[in-house]
Each structure stands twice: as structure tokens, then as C-alpha cells.
Amino acid sequence: MIALESWASGVPCIVGPAGDVYSGVSSRLAEFLVEPRVDDPSAISDRIDLVLAHRDEISELLGRSREAYQRMFREKREQLLRALYEQ
Helix, strand or coil, rough: HHHHHHHHHCCCCCEEEHHHCCCCCCHHHHHHEEECCCCHHHEEEEEEEEHHHHHHHHHHHHHHHHHHHHHHHHHHHHHHHHHHHCC
């Protein structure tokens, strides 16, 4: 949930593959913010450096893709509610 809350605030949040909320909306965001080697301190340090070096682009991508993510969420929520009421 922290990644979603930070996204809503426009703050980059590095996640592992299990917490990847970015790939479905922006492969570029995923390139920056998803670190596959979650138990490797050097990889995490390198990822932090990458995010800092591209902070402006990441902030812009977060803002642009936030609406797409929220739209996806609303559609999924409606599908779930329809499915619940049809039973």
C-alpha cells in the first residue's frame, strides 16, 4: 500500500517484483522503480542512485500515469461490484 500512497502523492517508491504496481501502467516507471534483487544491498543502493538521477522524469511519469492507474482501479472495482451483486 505504501507504493500506491506514495504514487498518489507523486513521491517515487522503490518496490520489489511482488509489489510492482507500475508495470501495468508504465513500463518506464517499472524500469526505474522495480528492483528485482530485493535482498542485495548493492542493487538497492544502485536503484536509489538511479531514481535520484532521474527524479524529474519519474515525477512527471508518476503524475501522468496516476490517472490511468486510478481509471484501471475504478474499472476493476466496478467489475468486482457487478460480480458480487450478480451472485
